[in-house]
Amino acid sequence: MTSQLFAICFRATRPSELARFWSGVLGWEVAGGADEGAALLSPGGTGFRIRFLPGQEPKTGQNRAHFDLTSASAEDQQQTVARALEYGGRHIDVGQQPEEGHVVLADPDGNEFCVIEPGNTFLADTGFIGALACDGTQEVGYFWSAALRWPLVWDQDEETAIQSPDGGTKITWGGPPVAPKTGPNRLSFELALPSGADREAEIDRLVSLGATLPVGDEADEADEVDESDDSRVLMLDPDGNEFFVQGPRP
Secondary structure, three states, X not given: OOOEEEEEEEEEOOHHHHHHHHHHHHOOEEEEOOOOOEEEEOHHHOOXXXXXXXXXXXXXOOOOEEEEEOOOOHHHHHHHHHHHHHOOOEEOOOOOOOOOOOEEEEOOOOOXXXXXXXXXXXXXXXXXXXXEEEOOOHHHHHHHHHHHOOOEEEEEOOEEEEXXXXXXXXXXXXXXXOOOOOOOOOEEEEEEEEOOOOHHHHHHXXXXXXXXXXXXXXXXXXXXXXXXXXXXXXXXXXXXOEEEEEEEEO
């Protein structure tokens, strides 16, 4: 049985504060809230959740992944930006041009995200979180398409994108050049297996698709993001990004 995308995880210096920010921006319900971790539940309980886990790693550059939030109108875009600023976000400059219609912001922990202008046809069939936009190779896009069994909805000029058969948020990879990885990622995927599934068999399947288990220096670096939680196995995708495989869920 195939793993499902259970959560997108943020490593955060103040998990509960970051959960409150994203809850306010997205309108998603907060579950938990103590500093050992908090989570946001998507409306209706469908799709992935967003988890906020404790981490003290300093931010040393742009994240390899960020959310693109959609807008129904220019007024809607302005309201999303105003709400983000009200909850503690800020404007940042990542080299965007004045004529570009999207707005680039950072959350209170410095994680970048974009509020996309209305009329973006690529994100028209998604939802408020239109995309998780990632810095990554074509190979890693193919890997995650096979790992999650989500079809490719874009594959051109080494840029790839996948989307659940049920619709919703797209996950995109911009193709080369990919910036060198410096330390553990702040954002990572957490996969979960359905009840009755064999986690070891699933790990073997992911390895056959191109994932690896961290060894040597990779294992030392992985210790910084591993919670020593026996229910989660830490793995690396073909671009070296950390992700977790959770045990079967009832």
